[in-house]
Amino acid sequence: HFHAQYGEHRASIGIQPPSVIAGHLPARALRLVMEWTTLRQEELQRAWRQAEAKEPVDEVPSLD
Numbered sequence: 001h002f003h004a005q006y007g008e009h010r011a012s013i014g015i016q017p018p019s020v021i022a023g024h025l026p027a028r029a030l031r032l033v034m035e036w037t038t039l040r041q042e043e044l045q046r047a048w049r050q051a052e053a054k055e056p057v058d059e060v061p062s063l064d
Helices: 028-040 041-052
Strands: 002-006 011-016 019-023
Touching: 002 028, 011 028, 028 041
Parallel strands: none
Antiparallel strands: 002 011, 011 019
């Protein structure tokens, strides 16, 4: 999972499948986070494996 923040709102987001584990984001922000999570599955999975292996984590591109 990863953490998303929008203003004072915070949420933990599961990667596979994309889902809110805890917290809350406004609807528009949540839609964007879920779209990004879906589009960036491979990069997020790789970053998770790197973090677990205590390796430097590659940046995951933003939603452009």
